[in-house]
Amino acid sequence: MNDKSDSSKSFSSRRQFMKASSAALGGTLLYNLPVEASAHVLGSDMLKVALIGCGKRGAGAAAQALSTSENVKLVAMADAFRDQLDETYDNLKKIDDIKGRVEVAEENKFIGFEAYKSAIALADVVLLATPPAFRPMHFEEAVRSGKHVFMEKPLASDAPGIRKIMAAGKEAKKKKLSVVVGLQNRYDPVYQTFVGHLKDGMIGDIISSTCYYMIGPVNLVPRKSGQTEMEYQMRNWRYFSWLWAGSPAGLQIHNTDVVHWVKNAYPIRAQGMGGRAVYQGPEKGDIFDHFYIEYEYADGSKLHSQIRTIGGTYNNGGSFFQGTKGSGDMRVGLKDLSGKSLWRIRGVKEVNPYQQEHDEFFAAIQNNTLINDTEWGAKSSMTAIMGRMAAHSGQLIEWEDAINSDISILPERFSWDADPPVLPGPDGNYPIPIPGKTKVL
Structure with a gap:
């Protein structure tokens, strides 16, 4: 190309x-x-x-x-x-x-x-x-x-x-x-080639990366008469952190996993912020509709993750890299610090990666x-969960503390008549995480 x-x-x-x-x-x-x-x-x-x-x-x-x-x-x-x-x-x-x-x-x-x-x-x-x-x-x-x-x-x-x-x-x-x-x-030849060039140092050492997953709102299924609370939440599983794990894991994980793959490492800590700008009122679960998470690797480099699920806003997606000798954009290729192209997606077999x-x-x-x-899939999932924990609590979360946490956000039992972990108040609103107050460890 x-x-x-x-x-x-x-x-x-x-x-x-x-x-x-x-x-x-x-x-x-x-x-x-x-x-x-x-x-x-x-x-x-x-x-x-x-x-x-x-x-x-x-x-x-x-x-x-x-x-x-x-x-x-x-x-x-x-x-x-x-x-x-x-x-x-x-x-x-x-x-x-x-x-x-x-x-x-x-x-x-x-x-x-x-x-x-x-x-x-x-x-x-x-x-x-x-x-x-x-x-x-x-x-x-x-x-x-x-x-x-x-x-x-x-x-x-x-x-x-x-x-x-x-x-x-x-x-x-x-x-x-x-x-x-x-x-x-990880199964896409185009990504494999792109990541291979980054690992081989085509743009030098990776000093910073940024991931975007900025889209419209997730689908909401209206509540029906006679539904139990468990059924309503399962029909709307993307609106509840216990079911979805939150958008850092449910969405952005595709992009952040590419960064972990490039670095052959996982972050040692995370801090971040987020909240609900438009997900107001009854029925909207307990998830945040926007996040910013900063992950830090052992070598001191940072991964910046931006997520938004709000209609009518600027959309963007992908993983972007800054190296000591240039930059990388999966949609374009690799270039040096002067902007000269080092590699474009050309001659690489393209397949449907899902297939x-x-x-x-x-x-x-x-x-x-x-x-x-399993191992890298689990670690990428845990990294995203750690990011959610950091944004929900407003705290700096260390990897070792996160992975060893005994706090479960799941219900005690799975049954249609069982209470989910979060329940709506008298006004129909669900309790949402409050940075500075919500405990995640």
């Missing part, structure tokens, strides 16, 4: 691909099974897939899994909501290239908080795409049962959940189970090679 317009065209084409795909889709004794119980039996041609979490991202993950070159079939589905499961099933059956691989019998459609266990039991490969609050227990069950796992980011909502993820990831390695995390940039991560995942399973993204 020869100029910025060509680079923008490249990214536009990838966005169009995903938009078209979304349109087609409608948008204890944990490890007591032996290694021999690993899901896929070598020599078997067919891989049976279970989808846990049937929202738009789950639908996309299922379509991508079924679009690999491997012999795969979707045999089980699980979701908290029947209507969501049915919509995804119907939409998958409408896609000509994969509809023959969708073989989910009615008795293999499972509904409710415990549904994941029944679906996992039927599969060789499990796709975990629920809100992140549920990821640790779903991942633990999949690994305990000897299943290969694709799991969406972020990997948990709090530090206790991240520690569970990391423990299960170690067990997956022992059992020779492949685990892929849905941070698809690529599944292609490599299923190939690893069939070829009996091991992929395990």
